[in-house]
Amino acid sequence: MFDNLSDKLDKALHVLKGHGSITEVNVAETLKEVRRALLDADVNFKIAKEFTNTVKEKALGQDVLTTLQPGQLMVKLVKDELTELMGGETAGINLSGAPTVILMAGLQGSGKTTFSGKLANFLKSKKSKKPLLVACDVYRPAAINQLHVVGDQINVEVYSEEGNMNPVEIATNAIAYANENGHNVVIVDTAGRLAVDEEMMTEISNVHSAIEPHETLFVVDSMTGQDAVNTAKAFNDRLNFEGVVLTKLDGDTRGGAAISIKSVVDKPIKFIGTGEKMDAIDVFHPARMADRILGMGDVVSLVERAQEQFDEEEARKLQKKIAKNQFGFDDFIKQIQQVKKMGSMKDLVGMIPGAGKALKGVDIDDDAFKGIEAIIHSMTPQERSEPSVINGSRKKRIAKGSGTSVQEVNQLLKQFNQMSKMMKMMQGGGGRKMMQMMNKMR
Template sequence: MFETLGERLNKALDGVRGSGNLTEDQVKKVTKEIRLALLEADVNFRVVKEFVANVRERATGAEVSKALSPGQQVVKIVNEELADLMGGTAHKLSYAKSGPTVVMLAGLNGHGKTTAAGKLALFTRKQGKNPYMIACDTYRPAAIEQLKQIGKELGVPVYEEGTDAKPEEIAERGIKAARDGGYDFVIVDTAGRQVVDLEMMDEIKRVREAARPHSVMLVLDVVTGQNAVEVAEAFREYADYDGIILTKLDGDARGGAALSVVKVTERPIRFASEGEKMSEFDYFYPDRMAGRILGMGDVLTLIEKAEEQMDRDAAQEQSKKLMSGKFTFEDFLQQMQMIKKMGPISGLLGMIPGLGNQLKDVEIDDRMMGRVEAIITSMTKKERQNPKLLQNPSRARRIARGSGSTQQDVQKLVKQFNEMQKMMKKMGGGKKGGMPNLGAGMPKLPKMPFRR
């Protein structure tokens, strides 16, 4: 979402990164470029004005760091101000000391509210909670069915009474059913509308009074740009929410909503939802997001995602095999399947410091991994464990037919896999306890197959 903004900000900062002495003219020039980049990203004008003023004041002030050059200091200031703009620190959930914690979701139709309910249920279950969902959208039977389907998929019960009962009564009875059933985290999914209206707000007030939630969260689609800020302001006045869930962060929006909504509403972004998978949902970390925008990566989130999917002992064993050059297609397949569970490959690459900027002109197609996986699974177990067998053209033809690819695709993958093995063996020193021969220079990474 922040690719264009990140490029513009980095271009603005390029002129000062290596500066030993920072002049007032340089500060003016860089802050002007930052201002244009933020406005282009659809950030609220008032927010941009305050942000630029803060950067200019700090950059020309008395802040001095012995560890950083003046140019590096400006980059640090921009990074810190971006994080502050989005809330500064993560605002995590607090749970009730006794009885179920009740969270009510509000928002417009199409902003991903019902999906967010399911994602929040899965997230809290990973936190050790026993979630329960209540369908209070009495206007759209399809919304009730969607929540029931999500609940079935996740194994989370859904309380619903159809479309005839009053939403506030459904909420009240649903919470009682959850309490009686021993559930400790209740999600109340309220009705949405196409636009904000008084009838909608009056209903939300009634549901809130009946449910007495510990938290009310506004579900906001970042793709709506500046309209998202207007929606957030309207809901703040009537629904008095205490947190925001941003959805579709993996989309191609300019990012203005995420950078504006906290300052405008004085409400924190609690969660970020990206991707279609129920697991692609986490706390929103402003400092990590600022680092990703400026191309500094997000190693902490990447590590957390890996730890969720990876067994530590198995990972160490795989690492040893990789560095010794004994890595097989069988191992490669296991790694690919683990990576797929972590989320879209383009998002993961953006978390690696510096790599996001290097790949900005490369279109990463997640389907590419599926094609590679199809080729590997078309191999016999013996072939996967002994890649040298794949030098046989007849085997390559058979695998190509089985995977719906060409013989050239198979041969290309085998060649690149062999190159990767050689490269990793060289980095590992090629023997137990060996050190990488860094003086010899790093070999080039092989190009990924099926890149569009």
């Protein structure tokens, strides 16, 4: 996500990051490169030009040229302006209705149906809501079936009417059904439509007028770049939606839609889709996204994801095991499962400051733990709880059973022993000893 833009912005700001001579000329040159980077990312020309003009005015107004660290101040100005461009503040979702009605709109193939499921899952698991998904895409073959499959995956009920081709009726009946059956959120999935298709645009306007949603979300495929921004404007003129959802941000996207859509339609980006799984949904935080674009990582989101998977009772049990030297491979694999639940490895690495740049070009596979898990699953219960019993012949058997080599088994055992010692030291507060251990591991 934004790899290309991050790279180009980093190169553009590199001149000013040193402590060399900073002049009005190289500030202008740097901002010219920043503008070029934004245009390459498919940001609207007018917006890119206004952006760099604003940064230049602020830079010269704050006397960047005479500060001790002009490069850092310049990066901060670019970051603040980028944050403002993407909306400034984090925009929440309105859940005040009883039930709250959310209408999903967008082009064909933008990912509305999948995102409807993700949103239902998010509201159910994070906001303790009881959502109802409503199938109002009466045109696309298998669209209703797809929503039912999505609903089954996340254990959320789906309302549909076989044979009824009137989405206004289906949506209105679904709200009545939600009231009768205790659903406090209704998510209406509609058919994809082109902004130039007058008949289809009139239809969604009629649905909107009939159900009076508390939130209308426009779903945009971020891979479509500037076209997505233009389409959003056309839809907003008809529906006056409350917010934007950007899907497929995990793909090879240039990011222009994310950066410029707020400026064009003056509506906030509320959510982003970051993968294919049903939990691959994030609330959009402009400041955190600006940090990531500028290669500063996103530690806050990383900590939040870790806390979501954190089980206090399990942590207490783990602490006792470490204190008694009983930490085994069963406990280790539980920790791996928690990390995997936090999201894709590439996404997590991007949240660590500097890591994205350091690992540029390295393909970080979501199956990174596969080999480790295979080795552990090839161990007997005794070997998992007492790794010290694993001798040469056992290593050969484990390697054969896991489809790995004895060297890989040895490497895992070595890493596990080092980690166990570090955990023990952290428990005992042996900071100096831990530093010595970490130096040995380098």
